[in-house]
Structures are given as C-alpha cells and as structure tokens.
Amino acid sequence: MPEQYESEGAISSAGMGGAMDLAVTEAETLERTPGGPEGTGPAEKPRSLWSDAWRDLRRNPVFIISALVILFLVIISIWPSLITSGNPLKCDLAKAQEGSQPGHPFGYDGQGCDVYTRTVYGTRVSISVGVLATLGVALLGSILGGLAGYFSGGWDSLMSRITDIFFAIPVVLGGLVLLSVVTSNTIWPVVGFMVLLGWTQIYRIARGAVITAKQNDYVQAARALGASDSRILLRHIAPNAVAPVIVVATIALGTYIALEATLSYLGVGLKPPTVSWGIDISAASAYIRNAPHMLLWPAGALAITVLAFIMLGDAVRDALDPKLR
Numbered sequence: 297m298p299e300q301y302e303s304e305g306a307i308s309s310a311g312m313g314g315a316m317d318l319a320v321t322e323a324e325t326l327e328r329t330p331g332g333p334e335g336t337g338p339a340e341k342p343r344s345l346w347s348d349a350w351r352d353l354r355r356n357p358v359f360i361i362s363a364l365v366i367l368f369l370v371i372i373s374i375w376p377s378l379i380t381s382g383n384p385l386k387c388d389l390a391k392a393q394e395g396s397q398p399g400h401p402f403g404y405d406g407q408g409c410d411v412y413t414r415t416v417y418g419t420r421v422s423i424s425v426g427v428l429a430t431l432g433v434a435l436l437g438s439i440l441g442g443l444a445g446y447f448s449g450g451w452d453s454l455m456s457r458i459t460d461i462f463f464a465i466p467v468v469l470g471g472l473v474l475l476s477v478v479t480s481n482t483i484w485p486v487v488g489f490m491v492l493l494g495w496t497q498i499y500r501i502a503r504g505a506v507i508t509a510k511q512n513d514y515v516q517a518a519r520a521l522g523a524s525d526s527r528i529l530l531r532h533i534a535p536n537a538v539a540p541v542i543v544v545a546t547i548a549l550g551t552y553i554a555l556e557a558t559l560s561y562l563g564v565g566l567k568p569p570t571v572s573w574g575i576d577i578s579a580a581s582a583y584i585r586n587a588p589h590m591l592l593w594p595a596g597a598l599a600i601t602v603l604a605f606i607m608l609g610d611a612v613r614d615a616l617d618p619k620l621r
Contacts (some may be wrong), residue, residue, distance in 0.1 A: 349615035359611035365604040373420040382413035384571045393587040403589045406579060415593050418573040421566065422601060425483050425490075426553040432491035433552075434545045437498025442537070444499070445506030446529055452503075459496040467493055468558065475564040486565050490552050501544050505537035512536075543613040550605030557598050573598045 353359045372379055387409040395403040402411035444452040470493055478485040506529075509515065515532050523532075559565030560574025561581075568575060573594040580590035 349612075352615040353611060356611050356615070358607050359615075362604045362607040362611065365600065366608060369419055369423060369601055369604070372416055373423040376416045376420065380413050380416045382410050384409065384414045384417040385569055386410075393583060393590070395587075395589055402593045403587070405576065405590045406583055406587070411576075411590060411593050414571055414576055415573070415597050417571045418576065418594060418597065419601075421483060421570060421572045422553045422556060422598070425486055425556045426549045426605070428483070428487045429490035429494065429552040429556075430545050430549040432487065433494040433498050433548065434541060436491060437495040438502045438538075438541055440495070441499040441502030442506050442529060442534070445503040446510055446525070446533065448507075455499070455503075459499055462493060462496045465493060467555065468562075471555075471559045472562065472564055475559060478564075481567050481570055483566065483570075486556055486559060490555065494548070494552070497548070498541060498544060501540050502537065505540050506533055509533045509537045539616040543609060543616055546612050547606055547609030550602040550609070553605070554598070554602050 387407045388404075389408045391404045392406055392408040393404060397403070400410050400412060402415060405411050405414070440455060444455045471489055474489055474492075475485060510528075510533055515528060518528050518532050556565055557572070557574035557577065560567075560572045561578040563578070565574060566572045576594040577591060577598070580587070580594070584591050
C-alpha cells in the first residue's frame, strides 16, 4: 500500500506535462525500435505496379535464365566476331557435308560453309527482324487501339471491322502472296509484312485496356478539372494500360522470329546471300539423312531463341498480372 501511494503521488506531482513527456518518450522508443510495435517494422511507402513486378522478376529463375540467354544472343548478334573469326560466306566445296572438325565444331553445310559461323551470324538477322517487327506492331497497334478505346463511336466501329478483315488473312498464306513479288534482299519487306498483319492483336489488347482505364475515378477527375484528351491519354491512361501490351509484345517477339524462319524456309522471306537460320534450315532439309548436323544446329538455335522469348514473356505476364499473384 505505501508503494502504491508513492507511485500515485509521483504521477500526480508530475502533472499533465509529465504524462505527456512519458507518452512522447514511449512513442520515440517505438519509432526507434527496428521491429516496430509488433515486430512488423516501420511503415513502408506503397510500391507501384512496376516496382512490385521488378521485385517478382528478380526472384523468378525463369526470368533470370531467359534474360541471360537473350542478353547473350543480343551481344553476339551485335558483335559476332567475339565468338567466331570466320566468314559465313566463305565456302569450300571440297569440305561439303563434312562433320565436326577441330576449329569447326558444327561441321560444314552442302556448299562447304562453316555451319558454326553461319549459325552465329544468323542470330543478327533473326533478332533484328523480331525486334523491329515487335516495335512496329506495338506502336501501330497501341496508337490505333488507344484512340479507338478512348473515343469509341464511329472510329471504334470502323477499326473493329478493319481488324476483322486482317484477322481473316492467314499469315503464312499472306506471306506467300505478298512477299513472292518482292525482289529485295533486305529485311525490311519481311518486317513490313509482319507489321501489316500483326498489329491487330496488339490493337485489341490496347483497346480493351484503355476502355477499362478510362472508367477509373482519376480519369474522371482529370476530365472534370478540364484536362485535354491528349493529356488524359498520355499522362493518366497510357501508363496504366501499357502493361498488357508489353506482355503480349514480348511473347510475340519470339513468334515473329519463328515466322521469319518459316517464310525464309518457304523461299519468300529472306534470300541468299543473306545469312538466316530459315535459309540454312531450308538448304539442309535435303541432306537430313546424310548430314543431319546441317539441320540440327540452326534449328536448335532457332528453337532456343524462340523459347527464351516465350519464357520471358510468361515471366513478365506473371509479374504484371495481379490476378496471378
């Protein structure tokens, strides 16, 4: 009892100022504690979609492996001399169809060209076609789809009917018809064809994303404050609608690389003396029984490249889609 009276007397003698000092001291102690009041740590700033996605991607082994493979492919496509010193157009008919030899691990093709050197140099064409076609498709489809989704009305109806027409055109058959009359040996006719028939998929994705984003409260608030249509599209809608476009474009990049090889194999894509995996696969198909190494290496490089981009797209989709978390 005497101890209780002494405690009460001490508190009462401190008055309101002492009680407030005690409360402030306890608050400072909790704030300095690393674990917080319940060991949960100090309050963190809310992370954005992109920061959450990057954190998930860094922890995803599929993303890391596919990104490293793609980085390697990009490096050798820019500087193929880093891993080979040969000339892909230098051939020796005396060595035609010969197998692996010292300094030539992949052997020789039907014309006596080094398969290893041609496989390395073929990376440049495949990566260039895939990247350029993806950029063109993404830009054209995003712009047209964004405008159609935002303004709706007659423009949306017209574009929907146009996309239906393009969707009805078979891609390989369209390439056989359109590229058969092209005599250029550059990659631009092939890239232009892919953009011409490939923008419709990105268009529909972008249109749906914009229609969903423009119904959000922050867009309505910006419109009520007098923001222009261009500002609303670029500052408020585009950053929140670009995620699904990135996912689809990443996966489509591998598809365009495979499409280029298919068209080159059929003889309407890239043409010799351009070094392409599709051209080498087409030339090696006649010797598959006698010299399978001619087909194995360019076909394997093509499969690994396409698989790497598809795996990367799947990892990006998992990171950017909140429903999959």
